[in-house]
Amino acid sequence: MTRPQQVPHIAVIGGGVSGLTAAYELRRLLGRAARITVLEQSRRLGGKLSTAQLGGGAFDVGAEAFLVRRPEVLDLLGDLGAMSEMVHPTTAGPTVRAGGRTVPMPVGGTVQGVPGSVEALHGVLSEQALATVAEEPAAPPLRLGGGDVSLGRMLRARFGDELTDRLVDPMLGGVYAGDADRLGLRATMPALARAIDEGDGSVLHAAATLLPPALPSGAVRQPVFGTLRGGLIRLIDRLAEAAGATVRLGLPVHALTRGDVGWRLAFGAVPSPELLEVDAVLLAVPPPAARRLLAVTAPAAATAYSAIDVASTVVVSLALPPSVPLPDASGVLIARGERHDDGTDFTAKAFTFSSRKWGHLGADRDPSAPLLVRGSIGRFGEIETMQRDDDELIGAVRADLAELTGARAEPVDTLVTRWGGALPQYGVGHIDLVRRIRAEVAGLAGLEVTGAAFDGIGLAACVGGARRAAAALAAELTSTTILRDPVRG
Numbered sequence: 001m002t003r004p005q006q007v008p009h010i011a012v013i014g015g016g017v018s019g020l021t022a023a024y025e026l027r028r029l030l031g032r033a034a035r036i037t038v039l040e041q042s043r044r045l046g047g048k049l050s051t052a053q054l055g056g057g058a059f060d061v062g063a064e065a066f067l068v069r070r071p072e073v074l075d076l077l078g079d080l081g082a083m084s085e086m087v088h089p090t091t092a093g094p095t096v097r098a099g100g101r102t103v104p105m106p107v108g109g110t111v112q113g114v115p116g117s118v119e120a121l122h123g124v125l126s127e128q129a130l131a132t133v134a135e136e137p138a139a140p141p142l143r144l145g146g147g148d149v150s151l152g153r154m155l156r157a158r159f160g161d162e163l164t165d166r167l168v169d170p171m172l173g174g175v176y177a178g179d180a181d182r183l184g185l186r187a188t189m190p191a192l193a194r195a196i197d198e199g200d201g202s203v204l205h206a207a208a209t210l211l212p213p214a215l216p217s218g219a220v221r222q223p224v225f226g227t228l229r230g231g232l233i234r235l236i237d238r239l240a241e242a243a244g245a246t247v248r249l250g251l252p253v254h255a256l257t258r259g260d261v262g263w264r265l266a267f268g269a270v271p272s273p274e275l276l277e278v279d280a281v282l283l284a285v286p287p288p289a290a291r292r293l294l295a296v297t298a299p300a301a302a303t304a305y306s307a308i309d310v311a312s313t314v315v316v317s318l319a320l321p322p323s324v325p326l327p328d329a330s331g332v333l334i335a336r337g338e339r340h341d342d343g344t345d346f347t348a349k350a351f352t353f354s355s356r357k358w359g360h361l362g363a364d365r366d367p368s369a370p371l372l373v374r375g376s377i378g379r380f381g382e383i384e385t386m387q388r389d390d391d392e393l394i395g396a397v398r399a400d401l402a403e404l405t406g407a408r409a410e411p412v413d414t415l416v417t418r419w420g421g422a423l424p425q426y427g428v429g430h431i432d433l434v435r436r437i438r439a440e441v442a443g444l445a446g447l448e449v450t451g452a453a454f455d456g457i458g459l460a461a462c463v464g465g466a467r468r469a470a471a472a473l474a475a476e477l478t479s480t481t482i483l484r485d486p487v488r489g
């Protein structure tokens with residue numbers, strides 16, 4: 001009898017935050033001896049985390065913050081000994097440009113724009129729309145019967161169009177680059193869906209149960225976000241270091257098939273691919289890549305993956321002279337259909353005024369340092385905008401910024417970062433697609449899947465999902481190793 005392999009070899013496919021968190025967790029659980037290989041198709045690690053140099057300093061041109069109301073990233077930073085690198089935003093708040101005006105976003109009284117009280121919406125909606133919102137609890141009770149619905153359509157039916165157009169759609173246009181009418185309630189706002197299921201049939205009442213209690217007077221609001229001084233790529237650097245994995249860059253995996261014991265991977269140049277035999281695979285790639293890799297071995301999972309759309313975005317980063325009049329807000333979300341005074345459409349859907357949002361990029365720096373701003377372009381299906389060349393996009397974003405803030409000065413530095421297919425769309429029925437993928441993968445020994453398409457698209461959700469997937473794989477490997485071990489078995 002051949003001696004079973006004592007030291008497991010695991011391939012992690014995908015070198016973004018999900019793949020690297022999983023690699024790190026596998027190392028933690030399986031110990032120093034385990035072999036872990038991370039395969040990444042691009043020439044750098046980080047996936048949607050990318051820190052560039054802008055105006056002489058480190059600047060995130062991908063995801064730029066994580067939620068600290070959720071524990072996942074904080075726990076990970078603690079485990080990595082990186083807590084001291086975390087910083088929180090200033091008190092500058094978000095704004096929204098809707099109905100031709102820019103107003104503060106009512107963050108306290110809403111759940112991602114869904115109101116828990118009509119008071120939260122004063123100053124954002126017209127008097128008539130406020131009256132419609134106030135009357136919502138009197139409408140016939142909403143019963144979902146356990147099913148999923150379009151978030152936008154549900155809200156339009158309950159509250160009228162203005163709430164969705166002015167608040168919810170701009171907010172979700174940020175989070176998912178999506179369209180509120182195409183996004184599903186259950187996957188985008190699971191807590192709200194549950195509150196509706198359990199409530200009296202009013203969405204206003206359901207949202208109210210989710211709002212944090214009002215702050216005692218004088219209390220300081222807990223921060224919602226965090227980031228890392230030096231940029232979020234520091235998280236990737238830390239993870240890669242602690243994972244102690246063999247990292248192979250620039251190598252797309254073409255084929256994933258069952259091997260004699262575990263899995264066989266073919267990657268690299270198509271004419272002469274490299275082959276790798278491993279005991280287990282952790283797949284942490286976006287839906288289109290996962291669909292290709294699972295087409296043969298897990299066809300039902302591949303079909304479900306192919307039903308998950310992805311949206312592309314462009315981040316245009318500007319370093320502006322310190323004299324420009326940047327508003328005292330963390331940024332602005334721009335509602336669909338907003339126009340400049342001269343009738344021109346806005347190109348950007350959001351700006352982050354990074355030097356206002358983060359002290360380490362603004363107030364805490366040398367006053368002669370440039371002011372840093374990110375303009376974000378691209379909603380699901382908006383392909384023509386994305387195809388414009390870099391200079392055109394910079395020009396369009398500058399014109400939008402001038403319209404919003406009066407800042408017209410020539411930038412001292414610019415960067416255009418294209419994120420093709422970066423943001424999975426959580427459509428109606430998304431939870432079912434995820435369930436179908438998981439069900440088929442559960443039947444395949446030594447395979448786990450994770451990533452931004454599963455439990456939420458933010459960093460915290462990706463980190464939590466990756467750690468759970470790694471733990472499941474580690475548990476499986478440990479139990480099969482014991483079973484196969486002639487001494488202990």
Ligand SMILES: CC1=C(CCC(=O)O)c2cc3nc(cc4[nH]c(cc5[nH]c(cc1n2)c(C)c5CCC(=O)O)c(CCC(=O)O)c4C)C(CCC(=O)O)=C3C
Nearest residue numbers: 094095174175330331332333350351352374376456457458
């Ligand atoms: C991709 C993307 C963009 C566009 C591109 C880019 O520019 O990157 C964007 C823009 C913006 N998002 C903004 C505001 C907010 N975004 C939030 C939450 C989130 N955004 C996300 C993603 C994005 N956001 C994600 C994955 C979450 C976590 C969701 C979760 O996992 O639950 C929340 C917290 C909600 C809560 O209270 O839960 C707020 C208040 C503002 C305004 C100014 C500012 O403050 O920057 C702007 C320009």
